[in-house]
Amino acid sequence: MLATRALRLVGKRAISTSACLSGGHGVAKVEAYTLPHYSDRQDNPLPDIRYVQNLSPEQQSLKEKEMGSWSTLSNEEKIALYRISFKQSFAEMNSGSSDWKTVVGGIFFFLGLTGLLVFWQRKFVYGPVPHTFEPEFKAKELQRMLDMRMNPVEGLASKWDYENKEWKK
């Protein structure tokens, strides 16, 4: 910022001579990211600079006309002036896109792929489950749970009919 202001005030030729005088290194190169930039943002409605920096001759004449009374400007000219200053209108910048379809499709695809991988892993990588998963063992577990009256109010044992030795209807 200071470098650009210094350049504008003193003039290019004067800077180069003073740079030569001060040891040949001169002013540091002005990086683009240090200068004011344009961005279409909802929370920053008036950017630091115009969108179109290098005006064509018609645009320049339009800018001259803008100096006068605005009632002489036609609607197309007003729109052209807007487009010089801004890249996208609020409606354009806030409009949604169809990207979500790609994203959701990609999510489902990779979920499916992962499911196939997990299934393959279960079948070909893992060994057999412990003997405690066998149906007879599970039946003995359930009988023991009923015997010790687990959750007799609202849970498991409340659903078993102890007189008739069957599940309650």
Added chain:
Amino acid sequence: MSLQKPLMRGLLSKRLKFHTPIAFSLALLVALGFKYIVAEPRKKAYADFYKQYDPVKEYAAMREAGVFQSVRPVGK
């Protein structure tokens, strides 16, 4: 082209005036719903269970089934 001047102030209070009664009534509805669909039936279930609960009979049945470590079934 003359557009109407958009609303510049009071946006938050307008939103709050609209949404606060809705939020309160929905919360109240959910609380009442939970009370009468979950809490009251559960209290009733426990009350009914303990009205006819005979601990001695239940203990004898559990002992017979062999789930205790401190007492074995009645048979020798």
